[in-house]
Amino acid sequence: xxxxxxxxxxxxxxxxxxxxxxxxxxGVLDLNKVxxxxxxxxxxxxxxxxxxxxxxxxxxxxxxxxxKEIADFNARNGNKARLDASxxxxxxxxxxxxxxxxxxxxxxxxxxxxxxxxxMKVVLDKIQNVVNQVAHxxxxxxxxxxxxxxxxxxxxEITDDVIAELKx
Numbered sequence: 001x002x003x004x005x006x007x008x009x010x011x012x013x014x015x016x017x018x019x020x021x022x023x024x025x026x027g028v029l030d031l032n033k034v035x036x037x038x039x040x041x042x043x044x045x046x047x048x049x050x051x052x053x054x055x056x057x058x059x060x061x062x063x064x065x066x067x068k069e070i071a072d073f074n075a076r077n078g079n080k081a082r083l084d085a086s087x088x089x090x091x092x093x094x095x096x097x098x099x100x101x102x103x104x105x106x107x108x109x110x111x112x113x114x115x116x117x118x119x120m121k122v123v124l125d126k127i128q129n130v131v132n133q134v135a136h137x138x139x140x141x142x143x144x145x146x147x148x149x150x151x152x153x154x155x156x157e158i159t160d161d162v163i164a165e166l167k168x
Contacts, residue, residue, distance in 0.1 A: 027158040030146040037163045040123045130165045
């Protein structure tokens with residue numbers, strides 16, 4: 001009985017299933033292309049660079065100075081088994097600077113990631129609104145990302161329409 005019911009349901013879906021989706025209009029969006037060509041993404045990247053580049057350069061300069069300081073210390077003290085008090089103090093200062101610099105770099109990365117996430121959320125919300133508007137204008141029932149499709153007809157692409165709207 002169960003097999004008969006499954007067979008009848010399968011046959012019904014096979015026969016009438018295509019009519020269920022006949023009125024569904026689908027659009028395909030290449031999100032990578034949208035992100036690459038979006039003026040909002042470009043502006044966000046430029047703003048982040050302007051905001052965080054000075055800190056990045058400062059950290060890199062401090063890293064280079066620390067490397068030089070370590071090299072100088074090693075050159076002066078070589079492979080001495082024992083360091084006198086002043087040499088030990090210099091070594092401890094270098095270790096403290098290294099820890100401080102590492103903490104600064106970690107905090108910089110956290111701040112950068114937080115700001116990137118904050119600004120990209122605004123951009124992604126804008127893209128979502130534009131996709132919704134294009135889908136509404138074209139009377140689409142469904143928009144899927146290109147990466148999630150194995151194949152799509154080029155006529156289903158809405159990527160260029162979304163990019164054009166973003167550039168307005």
